[in-house]
Amino acid sequence: MREVSLLAWRHLSSRPRQSVLTIAGVALGVAVFVFTVSMMDGLLVFFTQSLIKVSPLLTVLPERLDVNLARDQLRRVSSDEIVSISRPPVPDDRPTIRGATALAERVRSVPGVVGSSVAGAAPVVLSFGTIAEPAILVGLDPGDEATVTELPRCVVQGRWDRLAIRRDGAVVGKDLADRLGAQVGDRLAAVGDAGQVRELEVVGIIATGLGAVDESSAYVNLSVAQGVAGWGGDEGTEIRLRTVAITNLDGLRRRLQAVTGHRVETWEETSQASLKLFRMIGLTTYLLTGFVLVVAGLGIANKLTTIILDKERDIAVLRSFGFSRGAIRGVFLIEGLLLGASGTAVGCLTAAAVIEYFTVFPIRFAAREGAVLAYTELFLAKDPRYYLVISVAALAISAIAALVAVRRAVRVVPVEVLRGTA
Amino acid sequence: MEVTTPVLVARGLTRRLGVGAGAREVLHGVDITIEAGEFVALVGPSGSGKSTLLYLLGGLDHPDAGSVEIAGEDLARVDDDTLAKLRNRLIGFVYQFHFLLPEFSALENVLMPLWARGGGRSREDRALGLELLGRVGIAEKAGKLPRELSGGEQQRVAVARSLVNRPKLLLADEPTGNLDSANANAVYELFRELNRDLGQTILVVTHDTDWAARSDRILRLLDGRVVGDERRREERA
Numbered sequence A: 001m002r003e004v005s006l007l008a009w010r011h012l013s014s015r016p017r018q019s020v021l022t023i024a025g026v027a028l029g030v031a032v033f034v035f036t037v038s039m040m041d042g043l044l045v046f047f048t049q050s051l052i053k054v055s056p057l058l059t060v061l062p063e064r065l066d067v068n069l070a071r072d073q074l075r076r077v078s079s080d081e082i083v084s085i086s087r088p089p090v091p092d093d094r095p096t097i098r099g100a101t102a103l104a105e106r107v108r109s110v111p112g113v114v115g116s117s118v119a120g121a122a123p124v125v126l127s128f129g130t131i132a133e134p135a136i137l138v139g140l141d142p143g144d145e146a147t148v149t150e151l152p153r154c155v156v157q158g159r160w161d162r163l164a165i166r167r168d169g170a171v172v173g174k175d176l177a178d179r180l181g182a183q184v185g186d187r188l189a190a191v192g193d194a195g196q197v198r199e200l201e202v203v204g205i206i207a208t209g210l211g212a213v214d215e216s217s218a219y220v221n222l223s224v225a226q227g228v229a230g231w232g233g234d235e236g237t238e239i240r241l242r243t244v245a246i247t248n249l250d251g252l253r254r255r256l257q258a259v260t261g262h263r264v265e266t267w268e269e270t271s272q273a274s275l276k277l278f279r280m281i282g283l284t285t286y287l288l289t290g291f292v293l294v295v296a297g298l299g300i301a302n303k304l305t306t307i308i309l310d311k312e313r314d315i316a317v318l319r320s321f322g323f324s325r326g327a328i329r330g331v332f333l334i335e336g337l338l339l340g341a342s343g344t345a346v347g348c349l350t351a352a353a354v355i356e357y358f359t360v361f362p363i364r365f366a367a368r369e370g371a372v373l374a375y376t377e378l379f380l381a382k383d384p385r386y387y388l389v390i391s392v393a394a395l396a397i398s399a400i401a402a403l404v405a406v407r408r409a410v411r412v413v414p415v416e417v418l419r420g421t422a
Numbered sequence B: 001m002e003v004t005t006p007v008l009v010a011r012g013l014t015r016r017l018g019v020g021a022g023a024r025e026v027l028h029g030v031d032i033t034i035e036a037g038e039f040v041a042l043v044g045p046s047g048s049g050k051s052t053l054l055y056l057l058g059g060l061d062h063p064d065a066g067s068v069e070i071a072g073e074d075l076a077r078v079d080d081d082t083l084a085k086l087r088n089r090l091i092g093f094v095y096q097f098h099f100l101l102p103e104f105s106a107l108e109n110v111l112m113p114l115w116a117r118g119g120g121r122s123r124e125d126r127a128l129g130l131e132l133l134g135r136v137g138i139a140e141k142a143g144k145l146p147r148e149l150s151g152g153e154q155q156r157v158a159v160a161r162s163l164v165n166r167p168k169l170l171l172a173d174e175p176t177g178n179l180d181s182a183n184a185n186a187v188y189e190l191f192r193e194l195n196r197d198l199g200q201t202i203l204v205v206t207h208d209t210d211w212a213a214r215s216d217r218i219l220r221l222l223d224g225r226v227v228g229d230e231r232r233r234e235e236r237a
Helices: A001-015 A016-054 A067-075 A100-108 A174-180 A209-216 A222-229 A250-260 A272-310 A312-321 A323-358 A384-409 A414-421 B049-058 B080-090 B106-115 B123-135 B151-163 B180-196 B209-213
Strands: A058-064 A113-128 A131-140 A155-158 A170-173 A187-192 A195-207 A218-219 A237-245 A262-266 B006-016 B023-034 B041-045 B065-070 B091-093 B169-173 B201-205 B215-221 B225-231
Touching: A001 A016, A001 A323, A001 B106, A016 A272, A016 A323, A016 A384, A058 A250, A067 B201, A100 A113, A100 A237, A100 A384, A113 A174, A113 A222, A131 A174, A131 A187, A131 A209, A131 A222, A131 A323, A131 B080, A170 A174, A170 A187, A174 A195, A174 A209, A187 A218, A187 A222, A195 A218, A195 A222, A209 A218, A218 A222, A237 A250, A272 A312, A272 A323, A272 A384, A312 A414, A312 B080, A312 B106, A323 B080, A414 B049, B006 B049, B006 B106, B006 B201, B023 B049, B023 B065, B023 B201, B023 B225, B041 B049, B041 B180, B041 B209, B049 B169, B049 B201, B080 B091, B091 B123, B091 B151, B106 B123, B106 B151, B123 B151, B123 B180, B151 B169, B151 B180, B169 B180, B180 B201
Parallel strands: A131 A218, A170 A195, B041 B201, B041 B215, B091 B169, B169 B201
Antiparallel strands: A058 A237, A058 A262, A113 A131, A113 A187, A113 A237, A155 A195, A170 A218, A187 A195, B006 B023, B006 B065, B215 B225
16 A cells, blocks of 8 residues: 555656646635635525524414314314315404414413514505605514514614603614615604504614615504504514524424414524525535536546556556556555645635635625625635535545546556557 | 476467457467576567567466466466466566656665565565665666666666566566667676576577577577477587
8 A cells, every 4th residue: 555655646746747736726626615615604694693683583473373273173073074164254354463462471481482572564654854765664662672682782873772762763774764864863754554644753773784674674662553554452463582592493483383373483484585595596606616626626537647648658567567456546546536635635724714814804895775685794604514525525526536537547458558668 | 317397388379469350360379388497588580479478478468278377377367466466476577678667766666566565665675676786786776766877777677676576487578679789788697697696587588699599598489389499508508
């Protein structure tokens, strides 16, 4: 093995420029891959963190499950006799939770839940002077909300707790406020879809980084939203929950569904579309950068094929001395792995250095109005698994490239080469 | 009467080269026996099948018919990897061109056949390599790369390399064909010395009539058949 390794090493070291170029190809592929994965994961982590900061981890929705449950149970008991069950439409059927406050109290006592807040979201048109903008008026209890999300900390002008003092107070999303031209202290008019009008005073401007919030939301007291939407005093469109755990919430979600009889959604389900989009973009990027590695693998195959063509006579001579086909295969496999491993090491170190550099000196972008995410700084995720995965992949590609090239080497028939040379 | 042991026994060696309509038989049932310690020259005109025969005897090629036994091992009946091991253990090769590996020093080239069997790294092996380089007269150039040696020195290294595995049979294919007369003579003297001092059995394919004339035995090949077998040891003695 030592001898085989030495042969491999001498082949590579006798062509330093070719070897360095091949290693550089692999290194580039590895570095680009790690950096891209770090960037994509960073974006996803940033989005997730922004989302978790301002969204409830679990949300109790108006949709009732106990009706469907009763229907299913009935079907099971008398499946022969019941053909269909339907509920006649209720004239005042509204997508709200009745008795929301009591329900919020009840779920607060469920183990794993640390905070709950009743919220009611209603579409409105907000106007300030001559400017009118469509918006979502989110009614909530400002104190309860502070136990569920970090919305209060996202206020960039004014104060969140002024909501508790001023019944007609509103904390407006920054982009929405900019479009309206409104500032703290200005008075807005909110018109609900049934024509109800409420005057609001801007007590705060909020910037969460999430386009969905900053672009179109205005937070008010629950009673204000209820009035604008024409709901009763104990109605809300959701109960927002904070839990101890952030992930693996499915068990708690089912327990809460059993307790409330309502459909309960995790934050991942609520933001499924956005998360899927990020993952799709990530996957596409991985595939594209993966091709860089495949090209680097072709570089290794090309380099080895060149060596093998050049070394056919030496291979024949070695075989004539008694080197087995396996040993010859070993020489070139080791060469492929040496190139791959060197390129991987250089690539990983380069990527780590670049990631560290941009962590210390981050790239900043100008905030763009209308963006899904206020991503104003390159956020790079760091995870040793990136390096592990890419190292395994790069070595596998190198080994495959070497195996493809080495087939020619083991097919060398000494007598044919030696006779030809003579 | 002198009792000798055959190192090489070849029987009925037949070899066809080429494919299809272009195929032709270049060896027609060749029988050769070489005793231990013989210094044999294989001569014949170009195209008579000398090199083809040498490659068959060295286990580098497979005969279409016939058998080759070296020190009792039948080369025709073993698989490729076993054949490689037998070549390593039993046979030393010297070619017309030195075929040294350019990335390795003279000493490393000499030790290369030992590397094939996982050796060549011990102090003893290195001492053997140096001793062989000394025997061929270039011990002081052990650390030089092939490109730093003259043609004659390169061929000496090749000779030392062929001996490092202490072969039963040394096969040489036109070993002086690429050398000037002075170097050719030096290589001949080297072979003669190895044969005389170490009892090394040697079979040399050569066009060099002078070389052939100074060997113990001359095998003449013509059109793929042995047409002459002339023993000269007694005459010289």
